[in-house]
Amino acid sequence: MKKSTQYSNLSKVMTVLFALLSIAWLIPIFEVVINSFKANSFVNLEPFALPTAESFVGWANYIKGMTFGNYPFFRAAFYSFFITIVSVALILLLCSMSAWYIARVNSTISRVFYYLCLFSMIVPFQMVMFTLTFTADQLDLNTPFTIPVVYLGFGAGLAIFMFLGFVKGLPLEIEEAAAIDGCGPLRTYFNVVLPMLKPTLISVGILELMWVWNDYLLPYLVLDRTKYMTIPILVQYLKGSYGTVDLGATMAVIMMSIIPIIVAYMFCQKHIIKGVAAGAVKG
Amino acid sequence: MAKSKRSVNLVQRPIRRFAPIFILPTFLAFVIGFVWPFLQGIYLSFCSFNTPKDAKWVGFSNYVKAFQDPGFANAFWNTAAFAVVSIILINVVAFFIAFALTQKMRGANLFRTVFFMPNLIGGVVLGYIWSMIFDGILKNYGTYLTANGTYGFWGLVILVAWQQIGYMMIIYIAGLQAISEDMLEAARMDGATGRQTLFQVIIPNVMPSITTCTFLTLTNSFKMFDQNLALTGGLPSVIQDGAKVNITELLALNIYSTYNINKSWHGVAQAKAVIFFILVAVLAISQQAATRRKEVQQ
């Protein structure tokens, strides 16, 4: 009895402590929110002050942010969304298929591919970034509509490796039974294997989503930068551009770029956290 | 034996016929996105080139130049120091937050949500946000973030800690939750103090999480680019011992900025990239080997 009251006292203290820590943790985001409503000059002068009657500009920064840096925000957001969704979908589908093939077919190709995948996991992007840019340009992979191929190629190693870890644990009997029932490999894969892969699909998907959505350097180097920007490229471009450093509007752009992720996070929090935990244990 | 034969006939053979569907698309993309650029990268590190079309073989001179570049050496030591500091800071803090959150506490789920949140924000945006914050704070002391290397270094450490603690925390929570209640109960029955429980029961049991997190923070630190670029961009750039050095530059950014000097540096940048690759690969392999040895011992 005594013990449990002790616990709850400690737990109360901890709760208060962590509540404070959590609030402190959110200050940087809070900073962006308040500054996105302040006029540019006030952001510079007093970045930590709350908006006052004088400095408050309402939605003006957001309206300006829509077309800031000579590039419509929605276009960058569209490209970011498109690239992320298509790339992750391609990676999930094609890499899980390849992993199944590698797990089930014992051939030289399988082994070579497997070892190449392992190898690619220890190669940093810097090693291939310059040459990848040339290759991508030659093959017309420099548009948002084709860049998912690059993501598939560069991301295949890790994804296949993670899928393999799971596929190897799947019981063969089910697939044999499907084969006996007359299912071809495609039907076996889509009707039998893929549903069983669901937890891995989610965790790989989350990791790849976070990677592709936030990736800056790969699209910056590969995309035809004069036409296409993703959100990270746009933000970096705003910072570097000439004479137009409107911090208020930039904060508005940052807000617009993080709101969708935070909303998505609120809805799929459980999956995201589970995915990260599962993915890390495998990786 | 008969069983595996049956599965060869039933499962493996039909799949093999479907290789063009199952493996070919990924393999082609893999060749385009990894294999070919990798091989070409090795080749070009021995060349002087503007584009691969005009590459001229120059032997090892790019590597000689890379090793002679004080900026590269500076970036290496920066990266090493940054890796050590951030590995310790992130893992210690993340572990204790995870430990606290796995105790009975009201609102633990909410706190976990909050701590993880910064991970969702991309490195470039993070750099932008934090450069505003640091400059805002330092302004009160009559200085600014890129005034010297110290601010930039610790600024990056704080930024990265803020970003990654939540991620590592999740992994530690998973590890801690896997420790069976029985084991903790047994320790309690044996009269173990809190400290003994922590060091003799809990930490040994979350060793796999610790290795994973150390590995992740290590490779993250070595590959750090976006945050470095957006926070300080390597500034300040000063003259040291008769050479120019970007004080807060890490390796990945150094490679990138070397490439952008002009075309006579493209080859050197690629050579640096190869050196960087070897460094990262050696770190990763030795770390994995160490982990495996430990797991075998257990």
Next chain:
Amino acid sequence: MKKLIAMLLALVMVLGLAACGSSTPTETEAPAATGAAGETQAAANTPAGEGRVYYLNFKPEADAALQELAALYIEQTGVPVKVVTAASGTYSDTLTAEMAKSEAPTVFNIGNMSGLKDWDEYALDLTDTALAGELSTDDFNLYNEAGELKAMGHCYESFGIIVNTALLEKAGHSLEEITNFETLKAVADDIHARSAELGFDAFSASGLDSSSSWRFSGHLANMPLAYEFRDDGVVEQPATITGAYMDNFRSIWDLYITDTSADPKSLSTSTADESKAQFTEGKAVFYQNGTWEYAGLLEAGMNSEDLAMIPIYCGVEGEEEAGLCSGTENCWAVNSQVSEADQQASLDFLYWLVTDEVAAQKMVDTLGALPFKSAPEPTNVFLADGNRMLEEGKYTVAWAFNHTPNVDSWRATVVTALAAYSADPTDANWEQVVSAFVDGWAIEYNMVNG
């Protein structure tokens, strides 16, 4: 749930395949893809088989005008013209990346001799082109070692100290008083001393943020460079410099950071917009910038009769006879590696820019003075001031900074040192500025040429 996932996957797969499929033919760009990043893309009425123009613009402030002109040209001729502007400080980076691409720029900018060294083999010899025939002077061109005209200065500009003459008079001074550094300092010191009473100060903030620092690491730094090169007869990029006039540089910089309302400690984060705002809002009398600022100042509500530009004085002997600093970093080069049709289309477009009545007028309004025979006279009062000084027989301060090796990098080091000095103006810190100048020059020279 399983069904939902399966459906999602199927949808996503179709999307993915569609995306891959549509990429095979090169020209099926989605409509959303065109017109990005301040770019004009030719419409579908492109005449087949003719060249294209891809103009990689160096001057962000000229972007709007060039886009407009490109659209007009497309309308008139149907030739596809694309104008792309690189963000400030990223031109060489962007150019390098774009040149490696299959759809490389056909017209690009070479800023100075060191740029020409980098891009010589990509630049067409313009010597006998119709465009070259239109030039009114060769002063702003860049020639390679073989004497070929590789990059053509297509506009020239001047910079100096912009003065709000209305405020100057309000403070009881006049332009005539200012003839050298001593008199400039006397006027500025007086205004600064009485700033509380006057409600304005002498100089607008000398911000060292990336949007503003080029005014000092580029333009102000030109003063010591130009006088040194004049004395030493330097006409090509030198491997080393002596910094003989660095004391003069320090004098003028001290003036900038003393006689101002801006806190010298916060200069490194102070932006171009802040500085300009201080000037346009009547809070500062002096504002160092160039002729290109004219339109922006009028837009911000200033009157042309209240504006004048005077030379930057820094205490050099005989500077009473100095005019503005005039020159250009804007030299057109035509990419020799693209098809002949593209080269011809590019030359035609450039020719049109300087000879067509509407186009040339727009170019003059945006870029200042054009060294072409048929270009109209500038309406810009700063350029008029510059011309008047030339007529009075004053000397032009050359754009010596065009010789700067690895220019962005050299300037970054200078800015770092200047910021440190401004926050704490000691002799030791000034030594760092001198070192960034002189040693930095040698280092960058070796880096680019070594």
